[in-house]
Amino acid sequence: MRAARLIKMVLLLQARPSMTAAELAAELEVSERTITRDAQALSEAGVPVYADRGRTGGYRLIGGYRTRLTGLGRSEAEALFLSGVPGALREMGLADAASAARLKVSAALMPSLRDASQSASQRFHLDAPGWFRETPAPELLPAVADAVWDDRRVSARYCRQDTEVERELEPYGLVLKAGVWYVCARVPDSGAYRVYRIDRFTSVVAGDERFARDEEFDLPGFWEERAEQFARAILRSEAVVRLTEAGVRQLPHATDRVVAREAMGTAGEPDASGRVTVTLPVENEDVAYTQLLSLGPEVEVVAPAGLRARFADAAARTAELYR
Numbered sequence: 001m002r003a004a005r006l007i008k009m010v011l012l013l014q015a016r017p018s019m020t021a022a023e024l025a026a027e028l029e030v031s032e033r034t035i036t037r038d039a040q041a042l043s044e045a046g047v048p049v050y051a052d053r054g055r056t057g058g059y060r061l062i063g064g065y066r067t068r069l070t071g072l073g074r075s076e077a078e079a080l081f082l083s084g085v086p087g088a089l090r091e092m093g094l095a096d097a098a099s100a101a102r103l104k105v106s107a108a109l110m111p112s113l114r115d116a117s118q119s120a121s122q123r124f125h126l127d128a129p130g131w132f133r134e135t136p137a138p139e140l141l142p143a144v145a146d147a148v149w150d151d152r153r154v155s156a157r158y159c160r161q162d163t164e165v166e167r168e169l170e171p172y173g174l175v176l177k178a179g180v181w182y183v184c185a186r187v188p189d190s191g192a193y194r195v196y197r198i199d200r201f202t203s204v205v206a207g208d209e210r211f212a213r214d215e216e217f218d219l220p221g222f223w224e225e226r227a228e229q230f231a232r233a234i235l236r237s238e239a240v241v242r243l244t245e246a247g248v249r250q251l252p253h254a255t256d257r258v259v260a261r262e263a264m265g266t267a268g269e270p271d272a273s274g275r276v277t278v279t280l281p282v283e284n285e286d287v288a289y290t291q292l293l294s295l296g297p298e299v300e301v302v303a304p305a306g307l308r309a310r311f312a313d314a315a316a317r318t319a320e321l322y323r
Contacts, residue, residue: 013061020058091137092145138199147171152206159200170211173219235281240302242275247298254291
């Protein structure tokens with residue numbers, strides 16, 4: 001623990017011209033007295049740490065001292081590429097690795113470039129979950145993430161509907177979609193690639209065996225293909241609707257954008273009132289009712305009859321409220 005702290009202290013001083021004891025204590029989460037002892041230990045070990053006294057004083061390295069401890073480890077280098085998603089790093093248990101990687105890179109940069117980390121963080125931040133949603137990280141996410149980074153085969157138990165199933169999996173990659181974590185894995189027995197929601201796992205045990213990764217596997221391409229297949233698989237029904245110009249503009253916000261675009265491809269010419277008739281793929285009548293209700297008077301449901309009746313009833317009850 002102390003050795004790691006001393007290394008980090010040297011890297012901090014290498015990245016900045018001078019730091020006060022209070023600044024170092026805050027960065028290293030220790031007391032200023034501990035900083036004083038650590039500085040003395042470094043000096044005794046041959047690291048030229050110099051203490052300037054007085055109100056504007058602080059600690060600094062003298063003589064252009066440069067440590068050779070700036071080599072990136074594999075986990076740090078991998079985490080560095082994800083440094084724009086601090087929440088995801090924290091949930092996967094990689095926050096410390098990312099912090100160490102950024103510090104090492106900062107220490108190795110030219111003085112004129114050492115503000116790169118700060119300037120980047122001021123210009124980009126990713127907040128993945130949707131609005132008004134608090135999605136807790138799955139408890140087993142760090143275990144799955146470790147297996148992914150280390151190419152370890154795992155024995156996993158997960159809930160599928162009302163049953164619990166056990167599978168041997170080769171976890172290839174993690175995906176964070178709208179605040180929900182998924183793992184894309186290969187099933188060794190069949191060689192098929194599948195997607196699992198990590199919050200449905202009840203146990204994950206990584207074995208000693210590493211699997212041979214298929215280097216041609218493309219995680220972004222695989223996810224895009226499976227996501228499209230899933231979206232189309234759940235659209236088992238259709239609704240015929242008439243839309244105003246405003247309804248056409250709002251439709252992509254009420255339902256899936258791709259589905260809305262394809263539905264508009266079925267539109268005919270506007271009628272005398274300016275409305276267009278389209279056939280919209282939907283998951284079921286309940287989902288269609290919730291989605292299309294947000295369009296208010298900009299949509300008229302033509303079919304199916306049951307859905308049209310629900311809209312007629314909703315319109316009547318709404319009108320009664322505002323009389």
